[in-house]
Amino acid sequence: MSGNTQVADRATAGLPQKGLRPRVLSGIQPTGIPHIGNYLGAMRHWAAEQEQYDSVFCVVDLHAITVPANHHPAELQDNIIGMAAALLAIGIDPQKSVLFIQSHIPAHAELSWILGCVTSLGWLNRMHQFKSKAGEDRENASAGLYTYPVLQAADILLYDADLVPVGDDQRQHIELTRDIAERFNERFGPTFIVPAPLIRESGARIMALDDPTAKMSKSHPEGAISLLDTPSAIKKKFARAVTDSERTITFSPERKGLYNLLTIYQLLAGGTDEAIEEHFAGKGYKELKAELTELLVAELAPIQQRYRDLVGDPAHPKQAKAALAPILLEGAARARPRAEATLARAKNAMGLG
Ligand code: TYM
Numbered sequence: 001m002s003g004n005t006q007v008a009d010r011a012t013a014g015l016p017q018k019g020l021r022p023r024v025l026s027g028i029q030p031t032g033i034p035h036i037g038n039y040l041g042a043m044r045h046w047a048a049e050q051e052q053y054d055s056v057f058c059v060v061d062l063h064a065i066t067v068p069a070n071h072h073p074a075e076l077q078d079n080i081i082g083m084a085a086a087l088l089a090i091g092i093d094p095q096k097s098v099l100f101i102q103s104h105i106p107a108h109a110e111l112s113w114i115l116g117c118v119t120s121l122g123w124l125n126r127m128h129q130f131k132s133k134a135g136e137d138r139e140n141a142s143a144g145l146y147t148y149p150v151l152q153a154a155d156i157l158l159y160d161a162d163l164v165p166v167g168d169d170q171r172q173h174i175e176l177t178r179d180i181a182e183r184f185n186e187r188f189g190p191t192f193i194v195p196a197p198l199i200r201e202s203g204a205r206i207m208a209l210d211d212p213t214a215k216m217s218k219s220h221p222e223g224a225i226s227l228l229d230t231p232s233a234i235k236k237k238f239a240r241a242v243t244d245s246e247r248t249i250t251f252s253p254e255r256k257g258l259y260n261l262l263t264i265y266q267l268l269a270g271g272t273d274e275a276i277e278e279h280f281a282g283k284g285y286k287e288l289k290a291e292l293t294e295l296l297v298a299e300l301a302p303i304q305q306r307y308r309d310l311v312g313d314p315a316h317p318k319q320a321k322a323a324l325a326p327i328l329l330e331g332a333a334r335a336r337p338r339a340e341a342t343l344a345r346a347k348n349a350m351g352l353g
Helices: 036-048 073-089 107-116 121-125 128-134 148-158 168-188 231-240 256-269 273-279 285-311 317-350
Strands: 023-028 054-059 098-101 163-165 196-198
Touching (some): 023 036, 054 073, 073 098, 073 285, 073 317, 098 317, 107 148, 107 317, 163 168, 168 196, 168 317, 256 273, 256 285, 285 317
Parallel strands (some): 023 054, 023 163, 054 098
């Protein structure tokens, strides 16, 4: 496991003690159906570790409005409900974890302002995500896109999270969160738990199937498999996945396309590198792709069934909203007092109010 996974020491920091389990917080943007990169790199662990951790998960709708060209109000409503349903479908249990919508808790926006005042411009200037999302036309990018990582820091710090389970692309944002928390604590006294990233050795960066030099992403659906893809779409996408002209099937990071497929295979089937290489000895890409299709279809079938049960007829998203509303209101009711207590601590430390 890479990254510092030491649990912050609350007693020495003079911070409130919580239960025995470390707390995790993570978030996902409601920008459409998640893909298997989101699932294998992050979401699957959230569901699997709900007993081990005191877990808080949020659908970060305020982050989803930072790119105006991608923001369509009616679509956003459906996407928020769709993402909440996807999280429940992959196994997030609202009895075990707190699941809520970010904009239901005003403390996120308020703490974000406060943290923005202890964040240096230089820190934000170094953020890779802003550079890649703003593209060439930086002058016209929104200020929200620029301060996006400060809102992310607020999400994490509000809940006193010890660990933040994410994919590799979020590493820099978690490092920034740590810098902001440390600077605040230095200036105003111990206030925030300094969280650590929880990034797995395998699967933290699933690559696009049609271009294994680029990360699998929602903005490039041709290279991604969505959690709701049909068996025939999955078969087709694996069949077209870029590999190479060599004959052996081995875990060699420099054979990027094959390495990505083997990583997905291993995450689904389990087993060591050696056992998998032995299993495919004398076989070719055709067999690998056929087995991958079978494994993924089997993994996704129950998720797709649960999603359909929750969302009902996709032509009537209002029904889904009504069905999920009580769960999300309950989640917000559980999240709110935690968030408000931390916000009050921060305001008090700064001499506000
Ligand atoms: P988002 O919505 O882009 O992605 C959700 C999670 O999926 C991971 N991920 C991947 N993992 C492996 N391979 C990939 N190709 C891949 N693509 C995405 C992401 O790393 C993430 O863990 N900024 C965050 C959302 C956020 C957040 C937070 C996360 C807002 N506040 C607080 C943690 C804590 C984002 O855009 O994730």
